[in-house]
Amino acid sequence: MARRWLDYKTGAWVQWCPGCGDFGILNAIYGALAELDIDPARLVVVGGIGCSSRSVYYIKGSNVHTVHGRAIPVASGIKLANPELTVIVTGGDGDLLGIGGNHFTALGRRNIDIAIFIYDNAVYGLTKGQAGPTLPLWVKTKALTHPNIQGNVNPLLLAFAAGYTFIARGYAYHVNQLRGLVKAAILHKGSAVVDILQPCPTYNDFMTQEWYEKRIYYLSDEDPSWDPVIRSPEDVKVKAPRILEKMLETGDRIPLGVFLQDLTKETMEERLDKVMPGYLKTPPAKRPIDVKGRIPLHPFRIFKDKLLET
Amino acid sequence: MTGLTVDLNIIIGGPQGGGVESAGQIALKVFTLKGYNIIGTREYHSNIMGAHSYFHIRVSDNTPRALRLPVESLVAVDAESLLTHVNDVAKGGIVVYDVGSVDQNALTLAPMEHSLKKRIEKMFSERGARPTVSEAIKLLEERGVRTLGLPLKELLRKTSEETGALLASIARAVNIMGLSAALHVLGVEFPYIVKAVEAQFGKRPKILAPNIAAARIAVEYAREKYGSGNTLPDGPHKGRVRMIATGNEIVAMAKIVGGLTFESFYPITPSSDEAHYIEENKYLDVGGDFKEAGLDKLSIVTLQTEDEIAAIGMALGAALAGARASTTTSGPGFSLMNEFISMAVEAEIPIVISLWMRAGPSTGIATRTGQQDLLHAIFSGHGDTPKIVIASGDHVEAFYDTIKAMNWAEKFQTPVIHLLDKYLASTSVSLDEWDLDPSLVEIDRGKRVYGPVKDYKRYEITEDGISPMAPLGFNTMIINSLEHDEYGFVSEDPIDREAMVLKRVRKFETISKSIPETEKAVLHGDPEARVTIVSFGSTKQAILSAVEELGREGVKVNFLQIRVLSPFPKDLVSKVLGRAEKVVSVEANATGQLAFLVRAHTGHSVNHVIQKLNARPLYDVDVVYGVKRIIESGVERVVVSSGS
Amino acid sequence: MQRAARVFESVTSLDRGESCSSCWNWLPHVHFPFVGYCTLWGITTFEDYYCSSYKLTSVDRERFYWCATCKIRLNREEAVSHWIMKHRVFRGAYVEPDIREEIYEG
Known part of the structure; x- marks a missing residue:
């Protein structure tokens, strides 16, 4: 019996402001999970701190609410300890690219099979609207006393440089299209990131719904032959220039869709199984560590390099 | 069986990356093979290569508890090692050095730290001498230390020519020569050296052969110069498999x-x-x-x-x-x-x-x-x-x-x-x-639940404060860094909050009760002693050794070792300290952190501290000196400073 | 016959200083500079060895050098000043291939 989106909705009151883009993202995630028919008990949603990280309360799962910026390391530990679980991370641009930027970069190098959803509204909501790492230079939102004097990071380029194997951008209010991106990110074997543009009606009066909707368009609408899938090392050489060109496109036109899906890189889990055959069968969470409570091992039988017969 | 107690202390010095590690490991193996207990430590600078490092070893037929200074043997194949450790050698000890280094002056040794150069210069200038290796040798000889100069270059040349080997591991060969010569003087038979070198490099024949040749040539030279003294008797720990780690x-x-x-x-x-x-x-x-x-x-x-x-x-x-x-x-x-x-x-x-x-x-x-x-x-x-x-x-x-x-x-x-x-x-x-x-030891994973649980509460309120823990992936739940209710759902409710705080308090009480006081703290030595040393961590063996030493001198001291610092064993500590006339904490920090903790938990003031602040290991001589000083003068704080 | 002995003869008795220790091709051992590595023949030799390919070392070229007296790497300008002070300046130092095993974490 297939699950419905309601099977992923908890009874919790969703505390986001009216008009918040997070609702669109949440609905897209519900829909994607239902289409994938993932058992909520086998789903782990890991959140950092911030409005968006509270998704851990609204999505039914075996979830973890961590500390600010640190969802990715916790999610990585979970996935490596039990690769059978579906692990997703929900966080804001401040959480994942500001305070957590180091972890965001490191995940790309590892290619652990985790999907990252950046609720990207360019501001810090819970702490009253400070500039987020994706807020453009010189923008002055009404929450800021002065224009932003720090530049913005491009999440897609950062993900590309870090080695993410699935990179996409969505828009919070295009729930149907976003559902497709979320689903593809979860299905992708490897580290996936979806940068989800969303208005923050309370604090970001610059990047509003109207502002976004004037600019966004879908890559595949503009170019029906758009194919971001890397199937061989040669594909990278052929496709990377166009991919990077699209990632760099900002300002008046903001492209959405899948920018890159690299099928050539093995996941960290596969690498571990290569180094330690059997890892996937008995990963750290499932490996027996005793025999009926006893330790059947003795250092003198194992660590022979340290022994000396006198 | 020999009736003699063997207590040998050795320092092997050299530049970081210069073969000291291999020599140290070989020395540990030699004496373990001989049937002794060993302890050996590495002291080194934060550096990849060139700065002074040394291996400090103690060998005993008993269990050597801590390192001891001064040492009976110094292997110094470079000038910096000899000059750095010139005051670390006991009368009657043996120093092995490179005759090629005799003209070297502390002031021109590039990697040596400035302050040490100045100290060495001052020490020698007070004798009206320059801070050179030859002056250091003279000083050692005056102090009754035996010295053995090895012409390392010539011995290495001989090794190279005899084995026909390209000397790929020069540094190792040099150190093994110095060590082997010292071992010969200490009465270790050559076959033990061979066995130890084999154990060190056994799987790599190309390295093994030249190193054994180097050892033999150095021993031959030492024998020619020094003759052969008494053989070191075998220790009591022979005929079994042992571990060095x-x-x-x-x-x-x-x-x-x-x-x-x-x-x-x-x-x-x-x-x-x-x-x-x-x-x-x-x-x-x-x-x-x-x-x-x-x-x-x-x-x-x-x-x-x-x-x-x-x-x-x-x-x-x-x-x-x-x-x-x-x-x-x-x-x-x-x-x-x-x-x-x-x-x-x-x-x-x-x-x-x-x-x-x-x-x-x-x-x-x-x-x-x-x-x-x-x-x-x-x-x-x-x-x-x-x-x-x-x-x-x-x-x-x-x-x-x-x-x-x-x-x-x-x-x-x-x-x-x-x-x-x-x-x-x-x-x-x-x-x-x-x-x-x-x-x-048994493996105990506590209240784990595997599989789905109806109405699972990750943070269920329980009497002992411990809730059943299900790994992720069996139940829908929330693990939460925010304050939460029993399900893990975020909650700022005052009743939930207080209940969760108190649950964690009860859990810590459960922890405290579950770990017996005797596992949290151990009183070593005579419970009636009037001086009690209180300490924690790796100071243990040096203190135990010092307590024995003080006992032999008629100073009765016992030692309360705190094993679990949190939850703190306040009852046991209170009881023991209540009986003591003088309480001395021994710790390698300047703020008296353990003394603070003892006072905070028990109300007992720790009136005296022995502090090791020079970032070197604590030696038993440090503790002996500190305790005596406190007993004699009543001074509150003694800073002990041994170590190079 | 060993290779070293075939190629080199010891010139300890000569005072011209034409030995490995002043040869451009020779890198003294980083810690024990009385022995070193000949880049020409690919073998370790002692400082007083000699061969017909001897070439006097210099600090003429724009490159990095090694001062065995100070145990430090030098740029050319520094190398010239060490050379003037009669330090033992070479074009590099020999580091053993297995030195990693002798180094501690730091």
Whole structure:
């Protein structure tokens, strides 16, 4: 019996402001999970701190609410300890690219099979609207006393440089299209990131719904032959220039869709199984560590390099 | 059997990367093969190559508890080693040096630290001499130290020509020559040296042959110059299989046999070697040992992370999924881990943090020892964050403590901080099979539930404060760093809040009650002694040795070793300190952290402290000197300063 | 016959200084500079060995050098000043292939 989106909705009151883009993202995630028919008990949603990280309360799962910026390391530990679980991370641009930027970069190098959803509204909501790492230079939102004097990071380029194997951008209010991106990110074997543009009606009066909707368009609408899938090392050489060109496109036109899906890189889990055959069968969470409570091992039988017969 | 007590102390010095490590390891093997117990430590600068490093060894037919100064033998194949350790050699001892270095002057030795150059210059100028190797030799001879100059260049040339080998490992050959000559003078028979060199390089014939030749040529030279004295009798520990391992390696071994399945870490001295040894053994062939559990290979995920924050974060994630997880670090890395430690308390996540203390504050001296992180460990993490802090006194304790820490972490769903230090990390000891017996410890994972539970409450309010813990993936639930209700759902409700705070308080009381006082603190020596030393961690063996020594001199002292610093054994400590006339804390920090803790928990003032602040290991002579000084003068603080 | 003995003869008795220790091709051992590595023949030799390919070392070229007296790497300008002070300046130092095993974490 297939699950419905309601099977992923908890009874919790969703505390986001009216008009918040997070609702669109949440609905897209519900829909994607239902289409994938993932058992909520086998789903782990890991959140950092911030409005968006509270998704851990609204999505039914075996979830973890961590500390600010640190969802990715916790999610990585979970996935490596039990690769059978579906692990997703929900966080804001401040959480994942500001305070957590180091972890965001490191995940790309590892290619652990985790999907990252950046609720990207360019501001810090819970702490009253400070500039987020994706807020453009010189923008002055009404929450800021002065224009932003720090530049913005491009999440897609950062993900590309870090080695993410699935990179996409969505828009919070295009729930149907976003559902497709979320689903593809979860299905992708490897580290996936979806940068989800969303208005923050309370604090970001610059990047509003109207502002976004004037600019966004879908890559595949503009170019029906758009194919971001890397199937061989040669594909990278052929496709990377166009991919990077699209990632760099900002300002008046903001492209959405899948920018890159690299099928050539093995996941960290596969690498571990290569180094330690059997890892996937008995990963750290499932490996027996005793025999009926006893330790059947003795250092003198194992660590022979340290022994000396006198 | 010999009726004689052997107590030999040796320093082998040289530039970092110059072969001291091999020579030190060979020396440890020689004396272990001879049937003695050994302890040996590495002292070195934070440097890749060139700066002075040395290996300090003690050999005894008893268990050598701590390092001893002065030493009976100094192997100094370079000028810096000879000049650095010129005051470390006992009368009657033997110094081996390179005759090619006699003209070298301390002031021109590039890597030597400026202050040391000045001290050496001053010492020699007071004798009206220049700070050269030849003057140092003269000084040593005046003090009744025997000296043996080796023409290293000529001996090395001979080795090269005799073996026809291209000398690929020159530094090793030089050190092995110095060591072998010293061993000959100390009465060690050549076949033992050969056996030890074979044990060191056995799997690499190309390295083995020239090194054995180098040893033989050096011994022949020493024999020609010195003749052959009395043979060192064999010690009492012969005819069995023994282990030589460092503290880093012992903790790694304990983690592996104790069921660790996940360790994430970020490189930091002096913790990295622990992680490396786990990594080396991360895919173990265990044959029949685990047959009942259906396994013939044990795999451990070890991962180097981007920083210490990620190191503990990943270990916490793995623990939540059900792995037995730990991380390893030192002070600076531990500082970064603080926020996650707080989360582990709030969200009740099992985690073992091996904290290898080094000399701070800040980067301090990365490669030297200290005990400055006691209060940092206990008070780590914001908010009320009680956690278990256990400190090991020696290698054997470190082995069992590691397994215990992993059990406690899971049983009590809490962070456990295992306090260790640079001294234990880089000190090797000889061990017997019965010293490390995992069958004495059971694996206890506490209230674990596998499989779906109806209406599962991760933070169920219970009398003992411990809730059933289901790994992620069986039930819908929330693990929460925010204050929460029984289901883990975020809650700011005052009743929920108070109930959760009190649940965690009860849990800590349960922890305190579950660990017997006698496991938290141990009183060594005569309970009636009027002076009580109180200390924690790796000072143990030096203090025990000093207590014996003082006893022989008629000074009655006992030693209260605090093993578990949190929860603190206040009843036992109160009782013992209540009986003492003088309480002396011994610790390698300047702020008297243990003394503070004792006073805070028991109300007993610790009136005297012996502090080791020079970032070198504590020697028994330090403690003997400090205690005597306190008894004689009543002085409150004695700073003890031995070590080069 | 060993290779070293075939190629080299010891010139300890000569005072011209034309031995490995002043040869451009020779790198003294980083810690024990009485022995070193001949980049020309690919073998380790002692400082007083000599061969017909001897070439006097210099600090003429724009490159990095090694001062065995100070145990430090030098740029050319520094190398010239050490050379003037009669330090033992070479074009590099010999580091053993297995030195990693002798180094501690720090």
